Amino acid sequence: MLEARALRKTFGRTTALDGVSLEIGEGEIVAITGPSGSGKSTALHCLAGVIRPESGEVRLDGRRVDTLGEDARTRLRRENFGIVFQFGQLVPELSAVENVALPLLFNRHGRQESSRAARSWLERLDVAGCADLRPGELSGGQLQRVAVARALAVGPRVIFADEPTGALDSLAGEQVMDALVGTARESRTALVVVTHDNRVAAYADREIVLRDGAVAGTSTAGASTAGASVAGPSAADGEVTA
Amino acid sequence: MSIRHVLLGLLAERPKHGYELKKEHDHHLPGARPLAYGQVYATLQRLERDGFAEVAEIAQGGGPERTAYAITGEGRAELERWLAEVEEPAPYVASPLFSRVVVATVTGGAADGYLLRQRAAHLARMRELTAEKRSGSPARVLAADYALQHLDADLRWIETAMERLADLRGEIDA
């Protein structure tokens, strides 16, 4: 469905992406991992049509995305993509429910209808109790779940998440990932999550490892491209001997 | 791991049969290797010999599987002592993973490729565990968390190792 071929992107003298190719299937959950500075965020921004690569192409359903003008890409993002970042994405002056309703309102839905839909999303993500609070009054985990609700509210085909749990402790991070992955699966929304946390990557059907702006390897629930031959049970495989 | 103490702990609740103990052990410690029935029986006999447990009741026409054991006062004291004890941090690194990477590095071989494959294998197991957690009982979630965090620690070590190998190679090349 979403496909990138030979993406290259440089910032000044830094080469952020150096020939990245990857593909995201309908409803698939993919993790992009790699050390910091390996180009994960840049790849995500290219895929989401936020920035344009210098060369290579991005296609959604076979249609070129990267060659579209700013307006067309904006419309495409609004209709097809939802985005979740590490922090600071909610408008501090709006209540949680207003934040979630915002993209619906921008899609020309009525105020009442948008609010109702927003509330039900908050309920699905277990933060209905925060509906009328402002972002400043919420915990990190609640904030991220509200952000997830906002990304899902417009019924996107792909959700892009850049380190969605980066600012959370592990339990709150797990709740956010449970909510994000659970709702994405239920609504058959594809999810691309950039992370350097293996436990977050473990939620995905497939992992794409970036290193120095290039794909270093991928692995799926079945096997890895590197062709692993697993020898014996691993040390942590249930039984840990002291 | 001390099966003796786990069984004592399970008996602390009320007297139980050997079969019951095996089932409860497997239920409460879902991540652990399942107990063999013979192992349960042998352990119970040792507990009885040491005075930590006693036979509470033998059902009619009962083989060993029909014998219920109860914890004794001494057994309770032993259990408490064990619970109060601190687990000694592992003094040696005794992981085949570790040995494999070190040997691969020393022989100048393909440690990098190995590490990537190992990473994939680890992550695959982490995926299974993550999926299990979704539908699991609290005990299973605890067990999965334990395993996940250990696998994660392994993975992070693998990543550091890969970085270090890259640095090392850079130094040699330079």
Place this chain on the structure above:
Amino acid sequence: MITVMRMMVRGRSPRERARARLMSAGAALATFLLCTAANLLSFRIDAPHDRLWVFTEHEPRLLAALTLTLLVVPATVFTYQASRLATATRERRLAALRLAGATPYETRLVGAYEVGRQALLGGLLGGVAHLAVNVALWRSLDGVVPLLSPMWTLVVLAAVVLIGVGSGLAAGRHVVASPLGLVRRARPRGPRAVDLLLVGLGVALFAAGFIGKGRFPVGGPYGAALSVTVGAVLLLFGLVLAATWLIGAVARRAGRTAAAPETLLAARIVQADPRAWARALTVVGLTVFFGSAVGAQQGDILFSPWLTTSKVVAYLLIDLALLLALVTSAAALAVHQAEALLDHRRSFAVLAASGVPASALGRVLTRQALIAASPVCLVAAVAGAGIIILTTADAPGWSPGTFTFAAVRAAVTAGIGVLAAVLVARVSRRTLRGALRPEELRAG
């Protein structure tokens, strides 16, 4: 402490340097205006001079001095607004100071030093500029324009620096930087009924200073000047608080009923900080108030048989001064919007990334301006025209024509005020585009 202050000044970012320059410019303007006003008051009274009658005849001269003094208000607001630019960076630096062991009072001192320094630089510049103009006029128009005694220049300079230091101290009041480096902005209190007393007291002092000039009970002319200044400051505070309440109420209402997301965003953002808008808009409101009042008066006179050229010229001069005030206050508004945008650049960049067009976010800016400026300008225009009509309506000469003129003039003045705010918002769109760059999305 002084060393630390110097260090902080040297380590400023380009944004902070720009802010410092703007502050100096405001201080320079204020000093120049105040010196000119003082100079005007020391003109030789009633010296016959046909072209310069505005400055030599008693009544118009007072009016001109008053206008100049009033123009100091927008200059002051502009300076204050500039001092609030780049607050985020500055607060982080102050928090770092706290972390390094400075007491809250010391961090406030650092803030005051920064503003005071800029006020002094600007004040010196303004003083020198005035001196140059003064000397030039004195040479060419001897007999009318005397040299202002350096005493006065010094007094004005001292006042400007003092106000700068005071506002620097006050600006640090809302920032509670804990020793752990957390910066919390204590919520400024909302407006209260007592604030109306401020308005009343301000008006009283102001009026007393002007009416009682020359035979002021304490301190003679100096007492009168002091009374006017204190009255103006009090009045300004009171008006800001009243405007805060008004803007907050209107924004709350707009936010409740908004159907368009742009309006919702705009209303909520204004509602969250009506005080900042009130501060920026008070001068616009005052300008509209005077503009509308003068308009009503003009209506009274224009349709009367006692119209003289001198009066027409005086009115034109006043309108010109009002326009100047409007421009200065619009600049203050622009500074405010730029600052507010900085606070929102991340959440706006995320909105843009998820497909909200930049044009829609631009509309948020204009609607903010509309929501905040409309009530203030409307109330100011009605009040301005109303006061004149109420106090002079029973005088002869009021006809339907004069009423219509007053109403139209009030409406136009209010419209100009709102238009100024909206234009400023449209100009801020350029800043907005900068804030929406994808780089803002990067976490670190």
